[in-house]
Amino acid sequence: MLDLKALYGIEAFAPIPLAECTIQKPYLLERAGISAGSGSALLFLLPYYTAGGEGGNISMYAVAEDYHRYCETLFADIAPRLSQLLPGAKFKGFADHSPIREVEAAARAGLGIMGENGLLISEKYSSFVFIGGIYTDAGADAWEALVGAWPRGSYEPGRCPGCGECMRACPAHAILGGGHIDRERCFSAVTQKKKLADGDGDGIAGAEYIWGCDVCGLACPYTRAARAAGTLETPLQYFREKLIKTLDESTLSDLVMSGEFERHAFSWRGEGVVRRNLRLREGKDHEDRD
Ligand code: SF4
Ligand code: SF4
Structure with a gap:
């Protein structure tokens, strides 16, 4: 048996049958040779908040x-280990670009609430x-x-008490209630638009x-509670080092020149999108507003 905490520092994980999940990208399962009807996934949480x-x-x-x-x-490390323990079974990892609605599935698996x-x-x-999730053709x-x-x-997902603090704090008025977000207005999505x-x-x-x-996440009482309990800070070293918390045009140019830019999630839409956002913040680019 693998000790996920000792091997990877992963402490929160739970299996779920894929039949209990909302499948949104079935082709990913098909390519992996995993049946949505009989397969399962081990979902896990990677905490990433760091004071730094x-x-x-x-x-x-x-x-x-x-x-x-x-x-x-x-x-790449875990799949061969699992294959050794269960020869003949298929294992495939997905995170973010995943076959299922991850938030809902993680709540159904008992890893949190929506x-x-x-x-x-x-x-x-x-x-x-x-x-994250490791998917397999074996059952849960x-x-x-x-x-x-x-x-x-039992896979009924839990929901938050709906205190409304996130809704009141949201600068884009993008939280519509009932767990619905207006993605066209949410700054998390807007800052990534080409x-x-x-x-x-x-x-x-x-x-x-x-x-x-991060405004709604920081406004949430669960974040304050985790901070007070001392469990907000990630124990995972990867998320505590090589931090770029502030970008300006000079830092961005240095990152691009050194090739480091590509190593960060904010490179996903290309350098031009980040540069445009910086210009907008500095009031230098009025054309992009149209
Ligand atoms: S602030 Fe947190 S607990 Fe309150 S409604 Fe928003 S997500 Fe739910
Ligand atoms: S991420 Fe920001 S803009 Fe999006 S819903 Fe939360 S507070 Fe609003």
């Missing part, structure tokens, strides 16, 4: 190097978590022998972050 990333203009999820890289390394702000909230870590019961985790049996819509430029110009947005 506070106070800048980059959302906390992107201050360390890209978590997709972290997950790729993790998956927040009004559309995020998964872990009681221990708050909403500052990435969700197989995870007991593999990693010592049992399926819940082509801005009417009003987007003004939104970025006035936003706290030039990439992403």
Whole structure:
């Protein structure tokens, strides 16, 4: 049996049958040779909040190097180990670009509750978590022998109490209630757009972050509780080092020149999008507002 905490520092994990998940990209499962009807996934949380990333203009999820890289390394290590334990079974890791609705599935698996702000909230870590998953053609019961985790049996997702603090704090008025978010207005999405819509430029110009947005996560009482309990800070070293918490034009140019830019999640839409956001924040680029 694999000790995920000792091997990878992963403490929150739970299996779920894929039949209990909302499948949004079935082709990913098909390519991996995994049946949505009989397969399962072990979902896990990667807490990423670090005090070293506070106070800048980059959302906390992107201050360390890209978590997709972290997950790729993790998956490359863990899949062969699992195959040794269960020969003949297929294992494939996904994070973010995943076959299922991850927030809902993680809540169904018991790893947290669904927040009004559309995020998964872990009681221990708050909403500052990435969700990853190892998918297999074996059933959910197989995870007991593999990693010592049992399926819940009941998969009703929990929901947050709906205190409304995130909604009141949201500068874009993008939290609509009932767990629905207006993605066209949410700054986390708007700062990643290649082509801005009417009003987007003004939104970025006035936003706290030039990439992403942590306002609703920070406003949530679960985040305050995790901070008070001492469990908000990630124990995972990857997310505590090589931090870029503030970008300006000079830092961005240095990152691009050195090739480091590509190692960060804020490179996803290319240098031009980040540079445009910086210009908008500095009031230098009025054309992008149209
Ligand atoms: S701030 Fe309140 S309503 Fe919003 S996600 Fe947190 S608990 Fe839910
Ligand atoms: S990420 Fe920011 S803009 Fe988006 S819903 Fe949360 S507070 Fe609003």
